[in-house]
Amino acid sequence: MERCCCGLMTPEKQAVPLQSVDVQVDVKDHVATVVSTLLYQNKEEKPIEAVFVFPMPSEAAVCHFSAKVGETLIVAEVKEKKQAREEYDDALSSGQQAFLLEESDQSPDIFSMSVGSLPPGESASIRLEYVTELDVQADEALRFCLPAVLNPRYQPAGTESSVNVTSVPSSLVPYDLNFSVRVESPRPVSKVESSCTMDPVEYLNQDQTKASVKLAAGHKFDRDVELLIYYKDSHQPSAVVEAGQASAKPGSLMGDPVLMLSLYPEFPKDIMSSVSSSGEFVFLLDRSGSMDCSMGHSPQSGTRIASARDTLLLLLKSLPMGCYFNIYSFGSIFEQIFTKSVKYNQKTMEEALEKVENLRSDLGGTEILAPLKHIYSQGCIPNQPRQLFVFTDGEVGNTKEVINLVKSNSGFHRCFSFGIGEGASSALIKGLAKEGGGHAQFITGNDRMQPKVIQSLRFAMQPAVVDISVTWDLPKGVSASVLSPPLTSIFQGQRSLLYAQLTGQSKERAEACVTVKYRLARRPTEKKLDFSLKPAEDTGLTVHRLAARSLIRSLEQDQEGARWEKDNVVKKKIIHLSVQSGVSSSFTAFIAVNKTSGDAIQGPLLRRNVLLPS
Incomplete structure (x- = not known):
């Protein structure tokens, strides 16, 4: 049973502590880094615990959670879920402020955030960061969606619900959304469209490879914010190598370079014309x-x-x-x-x-x-x-x-x-x-x-693509370990993503090649992609976190079908990977405790569930 059995309350309940939501999105080619800042304020006469249940893209890698109370910044750590919950409860019972962020046990696209022991009149600014890949649409646009609506999830007969959601009219939601996007790509940005009213696109350089756009002022967070980004050239296969974390151990996922491959297969025209x-x-x-x-x-x-x-x-x-x-x-x-x-x-x-x-x-x-x-x-x-x-x-x-x-x-x-x-x-x-x-x-x-x-x-x-295999041509001393689940389907015009950990170094050459082989309509086909092993600049750890998320999701699927003796081995591997990479999983949670808050907060905690719009 999940900690956050939170129903969203009716408008007759007391004031909700969430004051504003600020979202900044940084899109680089087909990957988005999303930073959300949520401002809470306790306007009540007693200390409160605020609980906010919200949707998240299921493929997103949540990689940062922090809180600023007054001038004190508390950065959360990823810990095993049971331990994180115990630390949260211990902190609240001893009068300390604490913050907990966890993924739903039932579905990876629902998160709950608990903001504990906010004293009367106090404010807390919560910062949440995640990275996600953007889907390719039928018209070749890249789609980013910021979910605002969390529909009530129907529970099958005989099962117990852990998340109950009651929506309220959007006119009664007491917080606004500030939303801005910066887009950067090797190819020019031709246009940006949205389901919501946006300010005009502003180009930041002459060749239009950098652009920014903002949501029009006064937007209530009462619907999904869908953004469609169009580049002037159709999507091309690409490879990005990201350097490992200097402080991480070589040979580990975070210590080694990680490669992200974007594949856009083009099938032979004669096969496609005889579908x-x-x-x-x-x-x-x-x-x-x-x-x-x-x-x-x-x-x-x-x-x-x-x-x-x-x-x-x-x-x-x-x-x-x-x-x-x-x-x-x-x-x-x-x-x-x-x-x-x-x-x-x-x-x-x-x-x-x-x-x-x-x-x-x-x-x-x-x-x-x-x-x-x-x-x-x-x-x-x-x-x-x-x-x-x-x-x-x-x-x-x-x-x-x-x-x-x-x-x-x-x-x-x-x-x-x-x-x-x-x-x-x-x-x-x-x-x-x-x-x-x-x-x-x-x-x-x-x-x-x-x-x-x-x-x-x-x-x-389209004919089913079968016998898919990936082979590597790498310099001597360098090896690749694929982190993504095996490719099981390839479609004409659909992007396939592959993550791989690169171990070892070579002084021979900085070039490499990957070959994807498969059979289509009984005909052997192969596609090669040459790439440089030189790490890209200014990627942070985005690729590592997406790769870790891909591997964690794959392991979670293995764990779902595992026998109980294998179950513990897979679970421990997921927890280790989640803690090492700082990326959320179904077995871990982000926990932050303010140990510098001085006097213990007095009085019983009131629980306040944050309203979502209908």
Whole structure:
């Protein structure tokens, strides 16, 4: 059970201590460093404990947490979660100020922050920093999303919820958001677009490779802030080597140089022009009650179920003749249009279209495991590769269990996921696609729906890439150890990221080469990328932290399916890596205790849960 069983309270409760949120984003090519500063003030007559539950991109590496109280700066350390919680409780019981930041046990895209023992009238400025990779969109934009909405997560029957969230009207949220972005890239920045009102883009140099943009003043943090960054040239394969930390031990992850590879495969045109129209396309549509909610905050926003229906209808009309398909929908129960997958022709398409147009969000809770198990129990059709498309607002509490089920069946299908509406769980949507060898999309408005849908269908119709291997040509004395999970899927135009630790040194040469080999439509193919071993400048430890996060996530997946005797070994490895790199994990937490606060804080603590907008 998690420490932070926090429901967000109704407006009738007493004042919320969060005063302002300031977010600065530094984008370098396709990686973002995000620094959030949250200002709390206790306006009550007694000391309080403020608890703030908030969403985070599931692939983000949280790497810094600190608090400034008066003139005293307290920098948090990463420790094993149980130890961190005990230190937090001990500090509060002895009258000291303490700060705790931890990842949810159920889902890696939910964090809770506890601000303990703030005396009457005192302020605390909390600084939180994370790094994350930016997704490539269908139109080649890079997408950054600052989640503001944490949708209530549906708990399956018989399970216990650890995070209960009650939203409040945005007009009653007492804090504003200041948001600014600086973009830097080897290629010119052509434009920056947003779902929110932004000030005009300001270019910082003549060749337009550096730019800045700010959110217009007065923005209430009542919706996701989505930013789309376009570069003038399409994305090219690249390699960045980052020097190790001088104070870290050579041979360790943080002490050695780390390489980040960005691969953008281009498949032979003759193969792509002869893409097979075969396949079994299985669609799984969320019809739980939450799908009746609005897509966004503008009066023109439709409902999530309407958007999901439109997405599904577009896909149905775009399927190749002669393939097979079926449509499932689920809530507390699940239904299917055909008893088994049928051949796609004019008659079956029209029958399916008519039934889909009448689907409503009237099936209760979000029980996604049962229909997935049923789909996987159906035998595959010979020579018709199974492609599963999942449409959901992502509001489930058993995220890890669902993802593990998809992973265990990944040898028999590819999974393409669509997060419908703001606040969809990035952990669920991206986890389904990653473990299912497919591709994830987020549908937050009708304006960008069509290219995203067509891109996913195009990916699904591509022949599966098999026998993927990575080989290295390195100078004598240098070796590479891949830190990322093995590549299981490669799609035309989709970026694949690979992290590797480089151990040893060479005086021979500073150049190296990596080769990715695979088979596509029975044809052996390989792509080479030459790169320099000379470390890039001004990267800080961004690449190391992203690599550590990638390795931690991979180990966590291994631990999920491990036997109990292996479980402890993997868990200890995750904790060691998390503490060494200063990056969060499911088994660790950030803890900071103000040991210079002087007199113990007197009086019982009042607990205040910070409101989130609806």
